[in-house]
Amino acid sequence: MTDDFDVDERVWKLFDGYVHGTVTRREFLDRAAKFTASGVSAATLLTALSPDYALAQQVDPDDPSISVGYRKYASPKGAGVMRGYFARPAKTGHKLPCVVVIHENRGLNPYIEDVARRLAVAGFIAFAPDALTPLGGYPGNDDDGRELQRQRDREEMTEDFLAAVEFLREHPDSTGRVGAVGFCFGGAVVLELAVRLPDLGAGVAFYGRHPDADRAAAIRAPLMLNHAGLDERVNASWPAFEKGLKAAGVDYVNHDYDGVQHGFHNDTTPRYDKKAAELAWERTVEFFDRYLKQDG
16 A cells, blocks of 8 residues: 555546546556656556555445345346355345445446445445456556446446346345445446436435536436535536526435545555545435435
């Protein structure tokens, strides 16, 4: 990790470009070398900035209070057959509200599986589809995962997540109330689902690209948006989209977290900010409690 040296803000911006495909690995190494601390190579820095999935376990998969496993589901307008990570409370005598958990731009990695388990502990059925299913699934590392996800058609992937909502809505243990939470790419997908699904129960987007403002008029779901204060790329389109939300009378709340980077919720990377991440997650669970666990 980066505890032993400071990371220049310009390096963070280069790294954001690298993980989102606008900067190649070679370009990152060449350009970041200008800003690294003495004695620290750009390659060492890149390794330090990359996820450490040994840290991605706030909830043990063997926690007796939950039940986890992988499930397949039909996506007739998408990839056909999809696979995802399913987590739920182990023992309940009643139906449960559900949440689709949507990963970043690199497939279903251990961090996202842990997010699903956190929701199960909070009393939800959580399901995290893997957009890389038709390409063999998450390959075990994020660099390869990003390359694979770029090979998929975005509209087809959106259909896969729409089908996941339907899969949960029809699950025999579901109340029929289904929300969605997503991060980065997944945050953008949450907002897209809100545009397309008037009956989406609730949506929580973490630092996801915003739809065009004029599409906000189609949104009926309550939304929570979590933005990182230093995330210039995503935040640039927020004022216009917020204007569209207000004009359409959408029930939404926005939280800005000052001084944190894009990806601040991901506890496997140095961009993680514990204080902001814990507050954002507390707000997320409270939001789903309010809109998905209500009677009626």
